[in-house]
Amino acid sequence: MSLRLNGVDVRYGDVEAVSGVDLEVAGGEVVALLGPSGCGKSTLLRAVAGLERVSAGAVTWDGTDLAGTPVHRRGFGLVFQDGQLFPHRDVAGNVAFGLRMRGAARGERDKRVAELLELVGLGGYQRRRVTELSGGEQQRVALARALAPDPRLLLLDEPLSALDRSLREQLALDLARLLRETGATALVVTHDHDEAFTLADRVAVMRAGRLRQTGPPARVWREPVDVETARFLGCGVVLAPEAAERLVGVRARVGLRETALRVVPDGPGGPGSVLDAVVLGRVHRRDHVRLLVRIGDDEFDAVGPVVGTWEPGDRVRLAVDQDGVAVIGSATG
Numbered sequence: 479m480s481l482r483l484n485g486v487d488v489r490y491g492d493v494e495a496v497s498g499v500d501l502e503v504a505g506g507e508v509v510a511l512l513g514p515s516g517c518g519k520s521t522l523l524r525a526v527a528g529l530e531r532v533s534a535g536a537v538t539w540d541g542t543d544l545a546g547t548p549v550h551r552r553g554f555g556l557v558f559q560d561g562q563l564f565p566h567r568d569v570a571g572n573v574a575f576g577l578r579m580r581g582a583a584r585g586e587r588d589k590r591v592a593e594l595l596e597l598v599g600l601g602g603y604q605r606r607r608v609t610e611l612s613g614g615e616q617q618r619v620a621l622a623r624a625l626a627p628d629p630r631l632l633l634l635d636e637p638l639s640a641l642d643r644s645l646r647e648q649l650a651l652d653l654a655r656l657l658r659e660t661g662a663t664a665l666v667v668t669h670d671h672d673e674a675f676t677l678a679d680r681v682a683v684m685r686a687g688r689l690r691q692t693g694p695p696a697r698v699w700r701e702p703v704d705v706e707t708a709r710f711l712g713c714g715v716v717l718a719p720e721a722a723e724r725l726v727g728v729r730a731r732v733g734l735r736e737t738a739l740r741v742v743p744d745g746p747g748g749p750g751s752v753l754d755a756v757v758l759g760r761v762h763r764r765d766h767v768r769l770l771v772r773i774g775d776d777e778f779d780a781v782g783p784v785v786g787t788w789e790p791g792d793r794v795r796l797a798v799d800q801d802g803v804a805v806i807g808s809a810t811g
C-alpha cells in the first residue's frame with residue numbers, strides 16, 4: 479500500500495512546474511508537501527490525482543503505473559482549499575456522493591454518512607444546506623465526503639487555507655487526529671509550516687519545482703538543508719560559523735528564528751550560559767514581547783514575557799532556545 483513518484487516532471491507548455499520529483503508515501507503515512515507559492519506543490523498533487531499529465535517519470539501505486547488510470551478510477555479522495563461542495567445537495571447528499579457512485583445501498587449509505595459526520599464533528603448535520611455552513615464546517619463536510627468511500631490515498635490541497643487563523647489552528651489539530659484515527663494515507667499540500675508540522679509524519683520541502691528536503695518534521699525544523707529552506711522555515715537571521723559559535727555555541731552555519739533568544743528572568747538560577755544584551759526597542763505581540771537588542775556590535779530579535787516593561791537602553795540577559803535555532807546544511811536532502 480504505497481504511492482511512489484519516480485523522476486516526475488510536469489510541464490505547462492514551456493514552464494516546467496515540477497522537475498524530477500522522487501517521493502514515496504507509505505501506507506498509513508501522512509506526508510506534507512511544503513513550499514512557497516508557485517513552487518509546484520499543487521501541480522504535483524494534481525498529477526498524483528490524475529488531473530495533470532506527467533510529462534516524464536511515473537506515478538505508481540503498489541508498483542502499478544497510474545498513467546492510464548483516470549482520476550475517478552484511482553481510488554483517491556480529494557479535498558481542495560474551497561471544499562467545492564455541491565451547492566444543490568444537502569450535507570448528507572454531499573457526503574454520500576462517492577458511495578452513491580459506487581452503488582452502495584441506501585441503508586449502508588446513511589449509516590456511513592452518520593458515522594463520518596460524527597467523525598468530523600458534525601453529527602446530526604445531514605439535512606443542513608451546505609450553503610448555510612461556515613467555512614470551517616464546509617471543509618469538514620468536504621473531508622467527510624472524501625473519506626466516505628474509504629479512499630486508499632487522501633489528497634488534500636491547502637485544505638485549511640481559506641479559513642481564518644484561529645479556526646485554521648483548531649481544524650489542523652482536528653484533522654491531524656482524524657488522519658491518525660482513520661489510519662489514512664495522505665499527501666497534504668500547504669505553504670504553512672505550522673500546519674505541515676501539525677499534520678505530517680514527514681515533510682517534503684519544495685522549491686522551484688524540485689524537492690529540496692524530505693524528513694520528519696523535527697529534523698527538517700532543526701536541520702534545514704540549505705539557507706533558502708532555513709529562511710522559508712522562519713529563520714530571519716543566518717549566522718556564519720564563527721558568529722554562531724560565539725552566540726549559540728555551535729560552529730556551523732546557523733539560522734535563528736525570532737524566538738531563538740529569550741529573556742532570562744533576573745535573579746539567581748536559570749540556564750548556565752547567558753548573553754548580555756542592550757534593549758533597542760520593544761513591540762507587544764499576541765502572547766509575548768518582541769525586543770530588538772544589541773549584542774556586541776550586532777542587532778538581533780529576542781522575546782520576553784508579555785509582562786516585560788523594558789525600555790530602550792535597559793540591559794537584559796538572554797538564553798538560547800534551541801527550538802529557535804537551525805543548523806543549516808548538516809542534513810542530506
Ligand SMILES: Nc1ncnc2c1ncn2[C@@H]1O[C@H](COP(=O)(O)OP(=O)(O)OP(=O)(O)O)[C@@H](O)[C@H]1O
Binds near residue numbers: 490515516517521
Ligand atoms: N494551468 C497552468 N498553466 C500554466 N502554468 C501553470 C498552470 N498552473 C500552474 N502553473 C504554473 O506552474 C507553477 C507551479 O504552480 P502551482 O500552482 O503548482 O504552485 P503552488 O506551489 O501550488 O502555488 P500556490 O500555493 O500559489 O498554489 C507556477 O509557476 C504556476 O504559475
